[in-house]
Amino acid sequence: MAKFKFKYGTMGAGKSQELLRTLYNYRTRGDNVIVLCSKLDDRYGVGRVTSRTGDHQEAIAISSMKDIENICSLKDNPVCVLIDEVQFFKKEWLEKLKEFFVIENNIPIIAYGLKTDFQNNLFEGTMACLTLAEEIKEIENICKFCNKKAIMNMRIDESGKKVKEGKQVDIGGNDKYIAVCHYHYLKGKK
Numbered sequence: 001m002a003k004f005k006f007k008y009g010t011m012g013a014g015k016s017q018e019l020l021r022t023l024y025n026y027r028t029r030g031d032n033v034i035v036l037c038s039k040l041d042d043r044y045g046v047g048r049v050t051s052r053t054g055d056h057q058e059a060i061a062i063s064s065m066k067d068i069e070n071i072c073s074l075k076d077n078p079v080c081v082l083i084d085e086v087q088f089f090k091k092e093w094l095e096k097l098k099e100f101f102v103i104e105n106n107i108p109i110i111a112y113g114l115k116t117d118f119q120n121n122l123f124e125g126t127m128a129c130l131t132l133a134e135e136i137k138e139i140e141n142i143c144k145f146c147n148k149k150a151i152m153n154m155r156i157d158e159s160g161k162k163v164k165e166g167k168q169v170d171i172g173g174n175d176k177y178i179a180v181c182h183y184h185y186l187k188g189k190k
Contacts, residue, residue: 039062144184153179154177
């Protein structure tokens with residue numbers, strides 16, 4: 001029986017890298033896999049899953065329910081659906097994907113993304129994954145300032161100081177976000 005799996009971690013934990021490794025394993029067997037990403041994440045180009053190590057793969061960029069409906073009408077017979085940056089997906093999109101692939105066609109979905117934003121609030125896509133997933137796994141990371149487990153995403157400004165306010169989605173990488181333990185999140189620095 002296929003499952004919806006959610007793998008989450010902080011910024012820089014290796015979520016995209018793990019997605020690419022999983023894709024590689026399927027492809028070495030000759031399997032067809034659908035790779036989805038959010039159109040919002042354009043750091044490395046729209047429709048591209050890229051890890052911090054530089055590995056990358058083209059993906060189908062999603063920005064609407066119509067995109068999801070088009071995916072569900074594909075006749076490619078995938079063995080798996082992989083989703084990068086799932087926190088940017090809408091709840092209704094994920095519900096439709098699960099219904100079509102997992103429930104109706106017995107095709108697993110593995111979604112990768114952040115659990116919380118820089119203010120420690122859940123994203124819509126994350127909240128949906130937490131309620132839809134049959135399996136949830138954390139991809140662990142280490143605090144930027146100590147050897148404790150990083151559980152928070154801290155947004156920083158150009159000078160490296162903690163940003164406390166702003167819109168939830170502000171796309172960026174190491175230049176805007178660091179993964180920290182709860183202590184360093186509260187303190188805002190080392």
